[in-house]
Amino acid sequence: xxxxxxxxxxxxxxxxxNALTAVLLAAIVVVALNTWLAFRSIQVxxxxxxxxxxxxxxxxxxxxxxxxxxxxxxxNRGFLITGDERYLEPYTNAVRDLPGELEKFxxxxxxxxxxxxxxxxxREVLDERLGLLATGIEQRRSGASREEIHLLVLSGTxxxxxxxxxxxxxxxxxxxxxxxxxxxxxxxRNSNQARWTVGVASALDLVLLVLMFRYxxxxxxxxxxxxxxxxxxxxxxxxxEAKAAEVQLLNRELEERVRRRTAELETTNRELEAFSYSVxxxxxxPLRTIDGFSLAIEEDYGNIVDAVGxxxxxxxxxxxxxxxxxxxxxxxxxxxxxxxxxxxxxxMSEVAKAVVSEFDMEATNADNxxxxxxxxxxxxxxxxxxxxxxxGPEAYGDPKLLRVALENLIGNAVKFSAKVSxxxxxxxxxxKESAWYVRDNGAGFDMFYADxxxxxxxxxxxxxxxxxxxxxLATVARVVRRHHGKIWADSAVGRGATFWFTLG
Amino acid sequence: xxxxSRSILLVEDDPDHELLTLRALKKANVANALHVARDGEExxxxxxxxKPIRPQVVLLDLKLPKVDGLEVLRRIRGSAATxxxxxxxxxxxxxxxxxxxxxxxxxxxYIRKPVNFSDFAETTRQLGLYWLVxxxxxxxx
Numbered sequence: 018x019x020x021x022x023x024x025x026x027x028x029x030x031x032x033x034x035n036a037l038t039a040v041l042l043a044a045i046v047v048v049a050l051n052t053w054l055a056f057r058s059i060q061v062x063x064x065x066x067x068x069x070x071x072x073x074x075x076x077x078x079x080x081x082x083x084x085x086x087x088x089x090x091x092x093n094r095g096f097l098i099t100g101d102e103r104y105l106e107p108y109t110n111a112v113r114d115l116p117g118e119l120e121k122f123x124x125x126x127x128x129x130x131x132x133x134x135x136x137x138x139x140r141e142v143l144d145e146r147l148g149l150l151a152t153g154i155e156q157r158r159s160g161a162s163r164e165e166i167h168l169l170v171l172s173g174t175x176x177x178x179x180x181x182x183x184x185x186x187x188x189x190x191x192x193x194x195x196x197x198x199x200x201x202x203x204x205x206r207n208s209n210q211a212r213w214t215v216g217v218a219s220a221l222d223l224v225l226l227v228l229m230f231r232y233x234x235x236x237x238x239x240x241x242x243x244x245x246x247x248x249x250x251x252x253x254x255x256x257x258e259a260k261a262a263e264v265q266l267l268n269r270e271l272e273e274r275v276r277r278r279t280a281e282l283e284t285t286n287r288e289l290e291a292f293s294y295s296v297x298x299x300x301x302x303p304l305r306t307i308d309g310f311s312l313a314i315e316e317d318y319g320n321i322v323d324a325v326g327x328x329x330x331x332x333x334x335x336x337x338x339x340x341x342x343x344x345x346x347x348x349x350x351x352x353x354x355x356x357x358x359x360x361x362x363x364x365m366s367e368v369a370k371a372v373v374s375e376f377d378m379e380a381t382n383a384d385n386x387x388x389x390x391x392x393x394x395x396x397x398x399x400x401x402x403x404x405x406x407x408x409g410p411e412a413y414g415d416p417k418l419l420r421v422a423l424e425n426l427i428g429n430a431v432k433f434s435a436k437v438s439x440x441x442x443x444x445x446x447x448x449k450e451s452a453w454y455v456r457d458n459g460a461g462f463d464m465f466y467a468d469x470x471x472x473x474x475x476x477x478x479x480x481x482x483x484x485x486x487x488x489x490l491a492t493v494a495r496v497v498r499r500h501h502g503k504i505w506a507d508s509a510v511g512r513g514a515t516f517w518f519t520l521g
Numbered sequence: 522x523x524x525x526s527r528s529i530l531l532v533e534d535d536p537d538h539e540l541l542t543l544r545a546l547k548k549a550n551v552a553n554a555l556h557v558a559r560d561g562e563e564x565x566x567x568x569x570x571x572k573p574i575r576p577q578v579v580l581l582d583l584k585l586p587k588v589d590g591l592e593v594l595r596r597i598r599g600s601a602a603t604x605x606x607x608x609x610x611x612x613x614x615x616x617x618x619x620x621x622x623x624x625x626x627x628x629x630x631y632i633r634k635p636v637n638f639s640d641f642a643e644t645t646r647q648l649g650l651y652w653l654v655x656x657x658x659x660x661x662x
Contacts, residue, residue, distance in 0.1 A: 293616075294614065294616060297613065297614050297615065297616060298583075298584050298612070298613045298614045299584075299613075301613040301634070301636055302535060302538065302613050304636045305538070305541070305613070305634060305635075305636050305638060305641060306535070306537040306538065306541065308636060308637060308638040308641075309537070309538075309541035309544075309638040309641065309642075310537070310541070311638070312638045312639060312642070313541070313544060334637075334638075337636060337637075338636065338637060340636075341636035341637070344636075348615075
């Protein structure tokens with residue numbers, strides 16, 4: 018899997034945390050609301066049940082009061098008939114209990130105005146009745162006649178009062194029964210409502226719980242995935258660090274090796290410099306001595322040396338010159354290796370023009386010398402080289418070293434085109450090859466030997482045809498190599514040669 | 522003090538070269554008096570010793586036994602009596618460092634000896650002509 022970039026994953030995590038907080042808060046609010054709703058509907062239910070209970074209690078109380086009134090009536094009647102005090106007991110109990118019962122009833126129906134009005138009626142009628150009963154008992158005790166008591170008991174008021182009480186009690190009971198029906202309905206409704214509320218709330222809670230669970234499960238998967246990625250990253254990081262440490266160690270070793278090699282190279286360079294110095298000074302000195310004394314013999318003892326002797330002297334001096342040239346070429350080759358490369362942008366064709374003008378001047382001088390030395394015969398042998406220097410792009414390299422290279426290449430071109438009738442040497446830039454070139458129309462060479470061209474001391478032409486040190490092209494190759502460039506040649510025998518080179 | 526007028530001091534350790542230089546100067550007809558020092562020490566002794574010579578020009582080789590040419594040049598330039606004496610380095614070396622150091626030390630001219638003796642003879646002739654005849658030397662101290 019691809020690793021998300023740091024900022025995105027961070028903002029994702031923040032958004033996730035915010036969403037989680039919001040969902041949790043919403044869940045808490047919903048659950049709290051549900052709890053409150055359920056609690057409230059239960060409260061309503063409890064209240065309506067209380068009212069049902071209350072109604073039943075009121076009905077019971079009405080019954081009890083009526084019972085007590087009946088007890089008083091019955092006990093009274095028994096005593097009046099028999100005169101036996103024992104029959105009075107229910108009456109006495111009822112009279113004792115009734116005020117409390119009425120009091121209690123009064124508080125129970127405190128909130129119901131119509132019941133209160135009925136209770137007032139009831140008390141009035143009851144008081145009247147109880148007063149009558151008390152009068153009967155007194156008369157019986159004071160020994161009233163049986164008829165009197167009979168009259169009193171059977172008087173219409175007694176019966177009608179009891180009926181009146183019963184009616185009021187029935188009314189009150191009926192009222193309570195009516196309320197009971199209403200309240201029972203309330204209870205049923207509230208109970209249903211409570212059931213619904215609790216059910217819906219619980220279902221909602223359950224849904225929320227499931228959602229939360231799913232969310233947490235997804236979070237867990239994400240977290241596990243994140244942990245796995247983090248672990249992978251840590252492993253990769255550790256591996257990278259180990260690699261880096263290894264690379265660092267290798268680098269240190271490499272640096273140490275480079276330092277050692279550089280030191281060795283510097284030593285070698287110093288030795289080479291000392292050697293070159295020695296060569297340049299000490300090897301030339303005896304050559305000059307040989308040449309000097311050869312000339313001295315020729316000049317001072319010319320009269321006793323014959324033509325053959327003079328030829329020998331000439332050969333000695335020619336060899337000395339060659340040796341001198343070899344030493345010079347070798348020194349140039351070693352100097353190219355030793356000197357610091359100083360690159361700059363410069364005009365290659367300007368350098369080529371300067372080199373060419375030097376060759377021109379040299380040719381003119383040689384021509385003049387030959388003219389003064391010899392007769393018309395040798396003048397015919399002089400073939401002026403036509404130089405063509407074409408403009409090219411700006412070059413980036415060490416102009417001093419490239420001048421040496423051009424000197425050698427142009428020198429070679431001049432040398433190997435010396436024997437054609439109209440020698441032409443061209444220097445320029447080839448767009449197709451993207452390289453500089455020096456071209457002549459001279460002797461050329463067999464491409465079979467092309468790979469040996471740039472080795473020092475290797476000469477393709479014998480001494481008899483062309484003189485040369487065999488170091489010139491090696492020097493050119495070294496200049497090009499020091500610029501990280503390439504050098505190659507193209508030629509065919511008798512059809513001239515072209516040397517290309519690039520600067521890296 | 523020896524006759525210093527129109528004299529040359531040649532500092533050269535190679536007797537062959539001394540002989541050839543002498544011959545070339547003779548042929549050019551410029552050498553009135555040629556002093557030769559075989560090493561740097563001898564050259565210093567001749568110029569700054571108890572009986573110093575005052576040559577028109579010093580022809581100095583660089584590679585010399587005991588005290589090398591550059592040191593001799595340094596001593597010549599360091600002494601009040603010889604400070605203005607013309608010194609020409611005449612050497613086989615064409616190392617750039619030698620040329621630069623010679624000029625830094627105050628040489629008047631730097632000539633590389635050609636291997637071809639005809640050229641060398643011509644160079645010597647021109648040198649003698651220039652320094653002994655054409656060139657106006659500073660007055661002797």
